[in-house]
Amino acid sequence: MDFDDLIARLDLSTRIRLLTGADMWSLPPLPEIGLDRIVMSDGPIGVRGEQWSAADPSIALPSPTALAATWDVELVRRAGALLAQEARRKGVHVLLAPTINLHRSPLGGRHFECFSEDPYLTGELGAAYVEGVQDGGVATTPKHFVANDFETERFTADVRVSERALRELYLRPFERVVEAGAWGVMTAYNAVNGTTMTEHSDLVNGVLKGEWGFDGFVVSDWTAVRTTEAAALGGTDVAMPGPSGPWGERLEAAVREGRVPEAAVDDRVRRILRLASRVGALRGERDPAGREGRREVVDGVALAREVAARASTLLTNDGVLPFRQVRTVALIGAAAAGARIMGGGSAQVFPDRIVSPLQGLAERAEVRYALGTDPRIRLAPLPGPVTATFLDAQGATLAEQPLATGEARWIGQLPPGVDGDRLATVRMRTTYTPEVSGEHQLSVAGVGGFTIAVNGEAVFDDRVGPDGGDPAAALLSPPERRVSVPMAAGEPYEVVVTHAAGRFGGVAAVSFTAGHADPCPGEDELLAEAVRAAAECDVAVVVAATTPEVESEGFDRADLRLPGRQDELIRAVAAANPRTVVAVNAGSPVEMPWVDEVAAVLVTWFPGQEAGAALADVLFGDAEPGGRLPTTWPGRLEDAPVTGVTPVDGVLRYEEGTSIGYRAWERSGRAPAFWFGHGLGYTTWSYDSIAAEGTSVTVAVANTGGRPGREVVQIYVSGGAGRALAGWDVVAAAPGETVLTTVFLDERAFQVWDEGGWRTVPGEYTVEAGRHAGDPRLSAIVKM
Structure with missing residues (x-):
């Protein structure tokens, strides 16, 4: 189909309307052109x-x-x-x-x-x-x-x-x-x-x-x-x-007055039509049903578990892993029972199941769980079932929506029957029956006006303002307010949270969480309980995690420390049980001042919905911890050669030029805690030979251990263009098996950007094969 013919059938106003969203998540349909x-x-x-x-x-x-x-x-x-x-x-x-x-x-x-x-x-x-x-x-x-x-x-x-x-x-x-x-x-x-x-x-x-x-x-x-x-x-x-924004009628006027060429509008429309034809949204060009095709169905749960295990990155191991003849496990940490499976912000999704480490390990051994310390700043969502009621300014009900927990979020698309222009208030209602007596914590996390009522009596009534100037952060990682409420075990309590709805980007938006926490003993008692559990079990596993206040869209990190008293907890547990494994549940580097005091450190990243199942697979040796660091981990923040993320007078200067990551560490002369590319497995490898010809490198590696394994053979090139990763291959081998891999090097490893173009720097280059950026095992010379 000729896109120009379709464009010619649209007047200027319609073409421009296509360039702004129809709502939060979509572009408008144009039935007249299919x-x-x-x-x-x-x-x-x-x-x-x-x-x-x-x-x-x-x-x-x-x-x-x-x-x-x-x-x-x-x-x-x-x-x-x-x-x-x-x-x-x-x-x-x-x-x-x-x-x-x-x-x-x-x-x-x-x-x-x-x-x-x-x-x-x-x-x-x-x-x-x-x-x-x-x-x-x-x-x-x-x-x-x-x-x-x-x-x-x-x-x-x-x-x-x-x-x-x-x-x-x-x-x-x-x-x-x-x-x-x-x-x-x-x-x-x-x-x-x-x-x-x-x-x-x-x-x-x-x-x-x-x-x-x-x-x-x-x-x-x-x-x-x-x-x-x-x-x-x-x-x-x-x-x-959309539909509001700076284009629309203002852009149409700019085109009619000659300030913006009409051809610029047509080029945009052409690109949108090309997109529509590619994704099956342009009838007559491609059948939308054809998007399904005969594609093989992917088992999402199985793939999530496989990726989580393959990504697990073993930083240190004194031989405690994989577990052998382990009957009892002391499992410790807030993230062990409530896994942090993803980072905060627009990356958030809502899986229909989450396997926590506690659930995953409980299927493999006798588990004794202890909280140890709780670094979480916000309370967990109030348990459901919860009913959200949408009201207009007169208090009339527009719609009701069931929720699994006290987390309420609708941005752009509201539930059926809810007119965003009429929406004034959202009321969340649930009946909560506590299992323990004492002072319970209730909270709201959000921006705007809130009330919390328990059994009809208001216990909180205030307006919560944003902490900073980033509207996305205010929406996705909002401030929290708490109130203490005495509750008796076994007694039902009606909890009602009322919130005034707001807008984001010109569209209706509802985003808040009603939280709850049981009465809790002091941190010292929690830590002591964890130490007792560790001392009484065959092994101890501490799940150490960042929180949404540390890693999220909308703000940068102030430091690399684990939040709360987790460092203290790890040291205390390791002192009580020398067979202590730390699973680091974080999306990016953290400082680990205790790294030499524990038996093993395993980075699980943000492991997705199958977190606990994958962790059990790796700890018990059903799966290889195949991960290699995709970024360098400093021992201390102050050692890192590039740290600045805060603009000065609105300007952030990338003064380090091309020296970031492992390249900056090499130039600094300092060694990080763990280099880019580092990661151990459950077997050992020898690097036996290397041959380089032109831009191809052949490396022989052998599995010298006692079980099958996977190795990431990394190739770095040093020369006139600096030193950088130029290729790699993931190989697998049985015990005693040697494998040959040929890696074709990226040509940019021999080039620099110079005077407006790419230039190959002539001369000799050292080609290195190794296990990470700081561990070259073999080398060869090539000339360019």
Whole structure:
């Protein structure tokens, strides 16, 4: 079908209407040309769909740092196929993922949603993700284009970065996913070298669409388009959300007055129609039912468990793992019973099941659980069933919705029967019967006016304001207020929370949580109980975790310490039981001052819905901990060579140039706690030979241990272009088996960006094969 013929059938007003969202998550349909509504949804670990609610559950895969820890492009591609399957099930055409910004500083609060500090690893994994999703007929929008590697002042900060660093690091993953055929790209909130990204014609029109030949559509981050002419000339194709915004009638006037070329509008519409034809939303061009095809059905639960196990990264092990002849396990930590399976913010989805470590290990051994310490700042959601009632300004009921817990969230799409323009109040009601007597804690987490009533008596009535200036953070990680209420065991209590509804990006939004906590003994008693449990069991497993106040969209980290008294807890447990394993439940690096005092450290990342099952698989040796670090872990924050994430006078300077991650550590002369690429397994490997010819390297490795295993053979190139990862392969071998792998090196390892183009630096290069960036085992010389 000729898109120009379709465009010619639309008047200017209709064409411009197509460039702004019809609502929070979709573009408007145009039945006159056979265009269906195009629906978008957040990712990257699942497909939430239009309902930000547990009423529409989703498979929850492990976090992108966990995916990256597998270093397995085929596994990532399979994850993409599952996400496409989920998107089709939910009527979603466009997945707002993957996030391919870099781990420039370990303080980045949203790094769990990105892959790696290394642009090559990020690009290859991002390309596999894109291919996996789009092979399923669903578009991707790699984000956030570009240099959005921090959260502090992310809406307004101006990143000052050299052309070479921009090209060699931050643009490189985007270039790779465009090569892979991405159908969309999302522009970032921040500015780069003085121009905000939604208006950055040099990078969007010049590099992305021009130099790289990108033929997909460019969508703004939500509310990022703030101008009419500048954004219309800057290359962003779609402004989300809608229908309000700076385009519409103002853009139409700018076109009619000659300030914006009509051809710029037509190019945008053409890109949207191309997107629609690709995802089956343009009737006559492609049958929407064809999105289903004959694709193999992916078992989401099984894949989530497989990825979580494969991603598990064993940092240290004195031989305690895998467990052998273990009968009793002391399982300790708040995250052991209430697993933190994902990071906070727009990456959140609602799985219909979560396997906690307590559940997973209880199926394998006799488990004695102890809280130990509770670092969580917010209370857990009030247990259900809960009923949410939507009321207008006169108190008339618009609709009711059942909820599994006290977490209420509808952003963009409200429940059936609820008119956003009429919605004034949401009332949450449940009956709670405590199991223990004493002072119970009730809370609200949200922004706006709230009341809490218990058995008809108001115990809280106040307005809660946002903690900062980031509206997304206020919506997704809001402040909490608590009240203490005496309750008697076995007595039913009616709890009613009332909230005044608000708006986000011009659309109705409801986002708050009613929380609850039982009476609890003091922290000292909790710690003592954990020590007693550890001393009485064969092994101890401490699940140490960050909290939503540490790793989330909307803010960066203040430090790398585990929150609360978890460091103290780990040391006390290890002193009571020398067979103590620490499972680090975090999306990015944490300091581990106790690392030499415990028997093993296993990073589980944010492991998705099958967290506990995968943890049991790894601890008991059913699965290999196949993970390798996708980012360098410092021993102490102050040792890290690049840390700054806070703009000064609105400007964040990337003064380190191309030296981030392991490259910065090498230049600094300091050693991190664990290098990029580090990870142990349950067997041992020898690196026996290397042969390099041109851009291909053949390496022989042998499994010298007593069980089958998987090794990530990493290739680094050093020379005139610096030292960087240039290729890798994931190999498997039986005990005593030798395998040969040939890795084809990325040509950019021999190039630099110089005077407006890529230049190969002639000379000799050292090609190294090893287990991580700081452990070269074999080397060879090649000439370029």
